[in-house]
Amino acid sequence: MVISTRARPPRKEGVVYTHITTRDYLNTLFFYRKIALMVFVWTVVIGLVIGLLQKPAYRAEARLLTLQAGYYNQSSVNDGTPAQPLEGQLVSIEAQILNSSELHRAVLKTLLGPNASRKQINEQLRVFEKHFRLEQDDLASTISLFYTDTDPKRAAEMLSRILTEYFDERAVIFTSGRVSSLAERRDVIRAELDKLNANMVAFQTKYGIVSIDDQIAHAVALQGLIRQRKLENNGALAQDRSTLASLLTSAKDVPATILLFSDNGEAARALDTMQLSQLQLEARRADLASRYMKSSPFVKQIDRQIKALRVSISQQKEKLVGVERYGHNAYYDTVQDRLSVVSSNIKGEIARQKELEDQLKTASASLQALIGAANELSQMQTDRNILTESLRSLSRQVEVASIDRIQADSASSTNVRVIQAPFPPAQPSNPLSMFIAASIVAGIVLPAVTILVLASLRETFLSPEQVERVMSLPVLSAPVMPAKKDMRRWFGGGKAAGDGTLLPASYPQRILYGRTITAIDTSSDAPTKLVMMISFHDHEGLLEIVQGLAAELEPRSSRSILVLDMASTPDNPLYGTPNDKGELPWQFGSGENRSDAPPPEESVQKLLEFLPVAGHDIIVARPREGTLTLTPHETTALFDSLRAQHDYVVVHAPPVSSSFAGVANTRLADATILVVRAERTRKPVVLGLKEQIQEAGGWIVGVILTHRKSYIPAFIYRFL
Template sequence: MSLVTGNEAARRQRQGTGQGAYTLRDLLIVASYHRRVMIAVFLVTVVGACVAAWFSPIRYEAEARLLVLFNAEQSGNQDLVERPSILSIDGLRATESEVDILRSRTLIREMVRKVGVQTLFPHLDGEGPLGFGKGEPEDQLVERATDLAEARFRITAQSGSNLVLVAFSHQDRAVAIRAVDELIRAYLARRGSIYANPRSPFLEQEAEKFRLQIDQLQRNLADAKAKYKVLNLEQEILLAVNQEDSIIQRRRHVMERREALRIEVANAQERLAKLPERVFDFTERTNRTDNDEARNARIKLQLERDQLRARYQDNHPRLQEIERQIKTLEQFQEKERPVYFADRTVRNPAIAFLTNHLIQIQLEEEATARQLEELERQREVARMRIAELREGEQVIGDLTRSLDVVDKLYRQARERAETAGLEEAAADERASNVRVVEYADAPARGSSQAANLVAAGLFGGLLLAAVAGLAAAWNRRVYLLPLEVERGLGLPVLATFNEAGGFVGGGAQEQMIYFVGRLLAGREDGQSLRSIQVVSSGETENREGFSRALATELAEGHGRRTLLVDLDRDGNGQAGALRAGDAVELGVDGIRAAPTRIPRLDVTVDAAGSTLGRMRTEVGELGSLIEGLAGRYDFVIVDAPATRNSFVALRLAPVVDGSILVVRAEHTRAPVAGNTRDQILDAGGDMLGAV
């Protein structure tokens, strides 16, 4: 019943081992926690299956039967004495060969082309995404439709007989019947081409040669038009001639303008030469100079006089001297002031105007010269284009005439080949050893997969819900069960309390009594416990309530003098909850405690601001304080602040007898709790366990 030591807790933490195994109750708890995810996955799967069942189309399966004849009479092979000959292959193997021919992709592709891709599979409409743009090419659509048709065909040989069943399922009964009939027709045609002795291959080859010649001539004609850059040869020639004529007319107009500009340049130069260079502007008479030394000296003396008057009286010697100098300068200016005369001439403005006009018409003359050069270049290009079109007219005309001749030959060869093909088809039908026993037909009432889809949805929903629950449990980062705490943290779970019932009453009271009994029993090494620190990783674990309930049980239930040290926040929360009285000095470094309404239980007041709550307090001094408090009380319970917000718990960890980690189900995150455990152990403290 004793507690493990700190070294044993560390060993469990490093090994990550736990005891016990999951029970059915534990699995139900985990499933209840993840019930929303599991129910959502189940409902989504079932709803999806129901929607698929609702939209599941009713399919009609059309069936046809073929009879394979493999005796000498039906095959048309007889010897000279009119006796049936012996077949070289077994009849059943011959039937399987016919089945393989019917299953060939070439026949199914031919059936798809005859029936139509949109008729068989309307969703393959050939349009782009959302109906915009250009979709897949026609050949690719046919290949996709062939893949779908192969999956819907059912072609089998009847067991022990020479009957072949050909079946095809589709939402439209008429389409299913037509698909089977078209496949049988394609099969009979292909079989006739395999076994018959055709007479039309030569004509087909000739027609193909003519077709290839037509394709080549068409490519040559397109290349010639692209080379000469024409669509309508006659219009291109007419446009080129008109363009050359337009260039000639424009060239004439430009030449006329250039001659007019030359005359204007000559006239402007002649007028400019006759104009005088400069003309009279104005006359000026003044006695003012820009830099008069006498005037400047008088101004300086007047400024100095004004400054001295602000500081001295008028009879000051310096002021009188300055007044004398100013009068002397004024008399000099009145007698000796000179008078200046100035006559001004300016450049003739008419010269500037004529010069600008001359420059403009000279520039325009140069522009017309360059324009004539450009028009000459365009005329040369037009002449070359006309010559090129004349050459192209001869080449394109020869190709067009050759194409007309080859096209007539191709039509004649094609008509002859089709006539020969019809004759050979009639002969092959008469000589065929495969008979259509029953043409395609389908029942009036189709079948649906709705029931199967619903059943599959229920089963798949249960399976996916279980997988979703396992995935959610695997990715969960909070604790739900005591067993998860033991396995995740390597710490024993000392007690378990129901969050709804709190720490008092019912099973919680029994858990607390059992837990306190283990504390009083001490460690496995026989060392008694006098000081215990209650820690948590965050503020949501209700650490304060557990510390209060533990101290209450020690004092009230076991009669031990207990001190509850409140270091969280301002250090007065526990005193307010326990309705503590007036605080008194304990004689231990100024720490004060107040009695509570519970006998033998005291609680500290303002302990967070004392030496115990200061981060700069030395570890040795903290140990002395804890020993001093343990000497006055039977038990010291330290309610330390959350490790996420404060390092006080780490400072006290090595000086108390052990630490207890409070874990709250569905709230405490496993990585944070593990980090708290590691911090306590790394600080030198012992972890007694978790609650």
């Protein structure tokens, strides 16, 4: 049997379980319930202590209403309808005054007296601004003032002092020196306006300006007329130049003497007679050619006659002579006259063009001078309009400022009205119930944050769903441990596990190992199955898992179950020492009678010590030397020999933390099962072990999760 080439189900790579259920959240919550409860209790206790130690604080309140007033407009332009202020603009102006440090210093000076030092004022200012608070409502145009103190009367008194200093200071801010400043500014503008009027009169006299718009219009019209005449002259000049060039081109081919008479009639008549004879001969030849062959004497004779006649015609053409008579060409004189007229026109148009250009330059210079004078005059007029408007606006502001000064001198007539006067409060602003509620809210939030942080830092497993999501492998068995120590142990044994942990007996074996055995049976097509059981540490419950699996495999096999113990040492035999009968004790239930199995081969007996199990059809094989160190070929031969004797061979591999032999031999096994301990085995360790087994060629069929607990109470779990 060749183990390395046996058929296996296709491996599913990249399968990731991402679904997180409500059970996962509840597992995490109840796993950290002690820490969460401790954080909740301490948070509530600290909140209560702070609430009991905190002194009661009373908060006095005053409210102001802001109305529109003329002295908000501090600009120098106030013509026509006054602009409406933006939403909240008036409230913001008054809030800046109320919240200014200078106003607060003035209040403190009235309390501390004139002999207070700067350091004392600064210290009291920090305390004052810590207890003082201002809120503004832009829609309602109201300002709310709050002052907190342990003495309610003192809180109301401080707000009263603030309002008193506020009305005095804002009157100074809005009206101090405004009337005299506006009047002085008005006089300066009036002097500048008088000076500008005198300059405009002198400027118009200097440039002779009567109506600048009419003068510019006349200059523009004159310039347009000259430009039009110039364009017309340029067009005529271009036309005459083109005419002259055309006449010069035509005059080159006009001779002064031309042929008057030419006669060659007699020679032409003789030539026509010979050509007529040639046509007659060609017609006769065509008639003979239709009746005789080309080689006939008649046809050849007529061809010779036609050829001789053609030679005579050619000679006659060369000797053709006519009579010619020459005389003076009258058209030549007409062309010369036309050239003289066009040349004189061109010279006149060139002289007119020069004169028009001079006139156009003069008109343009005059127009530019008028435009410059108009711009300067327009600037003067604009400045005069601005100064006039400024003078009018300042005059109006002087009148308004005088009225505002009279109004602001009295606090009862100001636009800011006190709609809620400060009054000593009766109830504190920091009652104990507020601290209790805040501590309860913090006691709920802080444990949640603590659980979130701890869950993100935790690297161990709590449930089978977490194992499947992280490792992308199915969990074959994950029994829940009992909550009490006196319950029967895992897998129906009634004895403690190898590490003293109690195991549940309420689970039937078929439920605990049903999926595990199914995964083993379907792992390959081999008639016998060799299962490699691997864990990273020796405290993850692998011993109990192997014993329970072997006990469950008994009724499924006609031959004994072999457990190959590769993890025991002479000093620490994991499966115990044999009794007087040479049998090993087994902590899981009662099994079947031992079947009659043939003895193993002699070579195998030299390597392994075979010990039967009391009350079970199970054999435990241990290395005689304490360790099993073989070459790959020897290991393959050993596994083949064991397969031949048993239907199921369960290999208890040594922990990976101390030996790599189990991982190296996973390629020879039909199925490899990882054993992971809940709350103990770290995720990076298991993922690294999985990668090592897959790189070694092993086939991992699933994971067994041991020492799992039920964190969710039964009255909650029944609804899941």
